[in-house]
Amino acid sequence: MAATAPATPAQSAGAVPALPQQQADHVGILAAEVYFPNTMVRHEELEKHDGVPSGKYTVGLGQQGLAFCGDREDAVSMALTACKRLLEKHGISPMEVGRLEVGTESSVDSSKSIKTYLMMMFEEAGNTDIEGVDCVQACYGGTAAVLNAANWVESRSWDGRYAVVVMSDISLYPAGPARPTSGAGAVALLIGPDAPLALERGLSATHMSHAYDFYKPSGLYPAVDGPLSVYCYLNTMDLLLARYAAKFEKRMGRAFCLESDADHALFHAPYNKLVQKAFARLLYHDMCKHGEVPEALAKWSLRDGSHPRPPMAMPADLEKALVAHAFATYDRKVRPSTCVARQCGNMYTASIWSGIQQLIETTGASLEGRRVLMYSYGSGISASMFSLVGRRPEAPRFALARLQAMSDLAMRLARRVPKSPEDFEQAVQLAEQRYCAGNYKPELPAIEELEPGTFYLAEVDARYRRIYARKPAAQ
């Protein structure tokens, strides 16, 4: 063969036919599935156990309960469960998926992605031709994955198949004031064109910078600067509101007004009280911009064109008054998507996206023609503000009314049986022992306590290989 090789290179790529130019429309969320561990503890119980004043966690943090994993579940098993639920429930064959990626900050390996574990369920169906890997950047990784998936569908790489994005995380804090903000859960999203919740392309605003508000440099527990975290979350939201509003105004020819232009707002939720404050702050921006200030806030002299006080210089009583004033609007625009986060705790990457299935469950076809404003935040810092628009897709399979009818979130939240604070502490001790460990069989919870169809960690062998199994689905 060497004898037949050309003396000069082949100029091999001279005449490559162009690809068709058609670009997909209305790309966004076709369906969403949330998974949370069955094991949970109520914040009411935690308050008693921790000897803190009643209301400190339930009112002060705005939380009702937190989900925890024991050592039987991890970010991989939760991702497997959420992904399988999405495919099975919506009748998606693994062959129909051309992109799969994961947002996480709870990976069990520094090299091997959670995505490769999810490939097990696609491989057994004969499909390994699936792009995408793990996206890692604190709580923002899932949003990065969603934007990547949407870009793929609109790019020349797209081959007509669906994208699946899975977010899966465990948040766990050392004993102390942050521990009640622990949580766990996973979300799987089906992404494609003709979506009932389409991304508003061209309105997405992003802010990224370097900060040490929350990071995880040294083991199981994160390093957290609480006040800096809150400041970064709110300050970044201010920046993004300005960027989003500028894009909105340029495209729509009028100023953005939260009250009239966003029917729903979803927030990354470290704990619900911060979501309440964030939403009130968005309304505060509206007031300073549009000048419609209610009587109750008259003493702060907000007027048309006044500058919102930056988060650092916000008087506590003004913030409190704003939250109180915003309550009715919050009730309408935000509350319908906050149950999972309030009852399961911080799910990191899955946090904001857990609100989507819940919004579909509570609101259904009424979302058609409505705008959902999203504020996704990841410490470190990375954040985006963007919007989804509800619409009636051509494919009835993904109609909002149908998705609503199929959703079982409230039912699944309600049927969990709470564990005691002592059980939670035992699970945390186990997590400490198991961190980066090999050669063990998981102990908690008992397999009987898992929901049917749940994936779980069956064993970690002496070579640190993790073997997963699935509890049979209900008949």
Next chain:
Amino acid sequence: MAATAPATPAQSAGAVPALPQQQADHVGILAAEVYFPNTMVRHEELEKHDGVPSGKYTVGLGQQGLAFCGDREDAVSMALTACKRLLEKHGISPMEVGRLEVGTESSVDSSKSIKTYLMMMFEEAGNTDIEGVDCVQACYGGTAAVLNAANWVESRSWDGRYAVVVMSDISLYPAGPARPTSGAGAVALLIGPDAPLALERGLSATHMSHAYDFYKPSGLYPAVDGPLSVYCYLNTMDLLLARYAAKFEKRMGRAFCLESDADHALFHAPYNKLVQKAFARLLYHDMCKHGEVPEALAKWSLRDGSHPRPPMAMPADLEKALVAHAFATYDRKVRPSTCVARQCGNMYTASIWSGIQQLIETTGASLEGRRVLMYSYGSGISASMFSLVGRRPEAPRFALARLQAMSDLAMRLARRVPKSPEDFEQAVQLAEQRYCAGNYKPELPAIEELEPGTFYLAEVDARYRRIYARKPAAQ
């Protein structure tokens, strides 16, 4: 304001104007910059020091030297250096960048991305509106990031700005047979339309599955199953060649032939000997498919339509004969892109992409009209086979001849001053001590030994915050 709120939701999203439909063309690599630490050790010296037969590393692995970091550099500092070099050398303002993402498996934090550290140089220029996060999936993360960036440029998210992709990794193995395959380095790529090395859209083939060939579950060092790794690398390449060839045939109307259809081939390079074997194996597939078998290989009865022996069933003497036979073609198509990997060791995500700058440096404008076949592999498993096409861009700034003239890779490789094997061992011991540590000042190498313009780790404080500094660039 509550009084003026509408009783029913706003149906806010009724009339959103459509975005323009124009899609970018010839998206690909506009420029590439490689960075490797100045501190390196020669494999010849390592052979003597380790008391192994002469040639074991140099011929057996095909390696010449390995770069190592000490504790003064890490994956973040190398990413900073590579990114800064790319921007400065090609006169790209940080304001011109709209997407920045990182491929890595050597992150210093489980939550905060390397991308957020890179934001420092964009923030100081006033640009924080930059999408993209870290892509994590073994050595494939960089390729995933490149594909994401290309999709972004072709999507409706694109705003006309450049994308930058940075790959940065340290490979380090415990004392024993794998240690000589250690290495370190980073690559920064500028991605956009009208590229001198454009991705051939529609020809990319991907394979992902679950395997434990190489992973990193328990600390500094990976867990490696050597024979399984080699098998997975070669077996995945077989699968991808078939997929790539099928797409090629469908689009081009003729069978793919490595000899005539690929002028260059780049491979992920754990060590050079595997690259030699992999390329010989691709030629072997050509033979079995096209039947042009040279005399020297006659005894193995390869004929038109015969099936290549799978990697597991490959006789050692046939593999050796294939490598020998392929030598002349390897010399022409592969060698011109392998110097960095052979002299710096495994750079994980940066490995295959380090070949791009080198190919530009050795080949320049002769790449126009030529096809470069790429085989990117990450353990776990994820891999893609795809191709780039050399072309003359409309913007002379990124013409291949100009990129070639500006490249200084061979010069920088040559002016490194080798360290002793003892120095390397001392650096490894330091890496063991520093793993997940806080509260220290880096010791090695001395700042004087860094190249001008290199970023380095100045301090890790008691709260694990990493402070980076930059050695002044040469005047």
